[in-house]
Amino acid sequence: MNSDPADRSALLARFSAILGAPHVLRGADAAPFCTDWRGLFTGQALAVLRPADAAQLAACVAACAGEGVAVVPQGGNTGLCGGATPRDGQVVISLGRLNRMRAIDATDMVMEAEAGVTLQAARAAAADAGLDLPLGIASEGSAQLGGVLATNAGGTATLRHGTARDLALGLEVVLADGRIWNGLRRLRKDNTGYALTKLFVGSEGTLGIITAACLRLVPAARTREVAMAALPSAEAMLGLLGLLRRAGESALAAFEYMSGGALRLAVEQIDGLVDPLPSPAPHYVLIEFSASQPDAPLALALENVLAEALEAGLITDAVLAASDAQRAALWRLRESLTEAQQRAGPTIKNDISVPISRIPDFLREAGAACTALAPGITIVPFGHAGDGNIHFNLMVANAPGQGEALMHEVAEVARGLGGSFSAEHGIGQLKTGLLAGWRAGVEMDLFHAIKHALDPHNLLNPGKLLREHHQE
């Protein structure tokens, strides 16, 4: 990279000419874009650019490519792995002004929206059309569609509808050389060539910058039933899941895990949260059945499953919400777990997935490994059990300096069970070492071959996802 300041001032002038000077941020104005929200990473940006549309964004990328300056795309800056935080002297491209909702079609059940639309705004627009964009993540008020797609976000609705990748029908992407690929097709089936949309989703801005998307929508739920059950063991979770699938697989919308420790910490930390069940249990699940018709007999189906599970010893107690307020209160328990952990002290966040059948093994083995390493540690796992995705979080106040070792232990347990260390949070700059280790060999060679094919000069979010790039 050329570090001659004169060259950079020409580039900065070019940005101002493209965007207008108020949309080229530097110094204190740029600082909020240079630290991730968890405060794990801080970098320096040559500038933060706020383009108004894909053409402006593409012109800026082309200008950067001409000077060999790397770019870092950034959405709502809610990522958990530092994927949108610059390192040193890069140009941050903030997508927030690309925030137009272009179209929603209720017959096609498709939304076309720009990358800077927040997930919350996109979901609200879908709801106005009687539809749902089925992605539920804690940061939806700030997270933007482009970032959600770039990290292939998951959340609480993936059990039925899949992750962001499964919802993406088409994309518009600015490439490393500043050209724009328009793949904004609204088709349910399209076998014309390689699966570019699926490839760009989850590539964390390292292959291209997503500027707009066509997303699959689903009918809004008009009947919802929510229950919370206490379980005597993690094994019982699998039995309960089996009963629920048989009773109504197509209605099963959520099967969320809460460890007893995570639930009790939330009730302690957050005013107004109440454990609705009288006796403490080691494991809980939150279950949602939903349907698009207004009068689906889901309460009866769920009641029957819970009665059968109680009789079979798969659960020790359960509560079925009887009103919208009660349903919201049960979901608030689940959704408060992360905030409660942040209030309670320093945490290690893990984002493990394993085959669903191995969840009990994972919880047992990972717990044993962490306790062996740090006897005083508090283990507060929760997650999306129906997807095999467990956030095996740890309160590490009693384990100073052991964060990396603990993360490694948990990942190794998952690895032994055929799992993944990154189910839905991505790699960013936090987990590039883990990725390089786990996927070493043929798979890493394929990643680098694709990276080199689409970004030969390593200008798109370098050092993210891939630790280093074999440049020629």
Add this chain to the structure above:
Amino acid sequence: MNSDPADRSALLARFSAILGAPHVLRGADAAPFCTDWRGLFTGQALAVLRPADAAQLAACVAACAGEGVAVVPQGGNTGLCGGATPRDGQVVISLGRLNRMRAIDATDMVMEAEAGVTLQAARAAAADAGLDLPLGIASEGSAQLGGVLATNAGGTATLRHGTARDLALGLEVVLADGRIWNGLRRLRKDNTGYALTKLFVGSEGTLGIITAACLRLVPAARTREVAMAALPSAEAMLGLLGLLRRAGESALAAFEYMSGGALRLAVEQIDGLVDPLPSPAPHYVLIEFSASQPDAPLALALENVLAEALEAGLITDAVLAASDAQRAALWRLRESLTEAQQRAGPTIKNDISVPISRIPDFLREAGAACTALAPGITIVPFGHAGDGNIHFNLMVANAPGQGEALMHEVAEVARGLGGSFSAEHGIGQLKTGLLAGWRAGVEMDLFHAIKHALDPHNLLNPGKLLREHHQE
């Protein structure tokens, strides 16, 4: 390519050493592998290889790579676009002996199977475990999983569960240099790196040869209700689909279109087929509601929708099957359409998709375009209307020599409506010209960049999907 026969005999000896001589077919033994089943394409193979496992297959690919000889992977040879047919002097690799069902896990709802397992065998194995592999295509008795994945096959079950790509959780793939990528992970969520599995699916053997897969399964349907409705117009189809989604989107398993012409041709051509409705109509749909629970009240829900649709004038008549035999009879009508057309004379098969909302426009405009070009033509469209996928087939006995022009006209109508000329059949060697035309520019450059990254010497199924490869 080196055409010195001496060189080739060394290569052939190498194949025999790897596979055993009986699994290296030549001459008359190789001929059945050198013509596609529609008889559109015939080529010459240096040899047809029948490896027993991925290691043997990889060794053969490595041997070919060393000599610069191209390979053509072939499954059940049921493709519709000549994607598995060799051109001249290539080595065909038949996957049929890689036919082990490695595992089915009912808790994970995952199957791991080798590429040569037939779709029918895979579905039977899933059914034995109380599950379903939700891919329904006419050729399932012969089609193999590897080919189904390589073409991203669709069929009659995609409305609810997506195409082959949506079901693929992980793959094992032999690469152009003979190395094996083992990506056989059984995870519902895995964000460790680029979406290689999704990229290989649908790449038609041009980026790698799929040798095994982990596939997502779903619970078997234990309640099924099937109806057939007559519609006064194509527009009414959209209204009916809307009513069905509201009444039970999560139960809606099929929404299949049959034109009046296609249905009447089938009843004429195939003994024992009966139109269950008394008066002819211009359009029909076959509807299936299904659920995993044995006693779901789907008949009532479907009856109510049909009554509402009749009252609203969206349908003119309907029949709801009252027994398994009646359900099978309705499905047989739909499934006989292709065979009936083949019996009736030469056909042009189109594989169009459009946004669902544009189906009526497509049917009207494509019909007008074909009739203008060939006034005597018989138009017999049908397809997967819930996915926007219409096989706009034409009986061309009265339009000799106009096949290509008609295909072009139909594709152009789809293009004008934001559609695709290849929804589920792929490109093969039949549609490379269309692909090159439609996706010219940035998108074609991306295709070639990826092809070159993964197959730099153009040895994997050359001339398929991509018309030509920019070799260096």
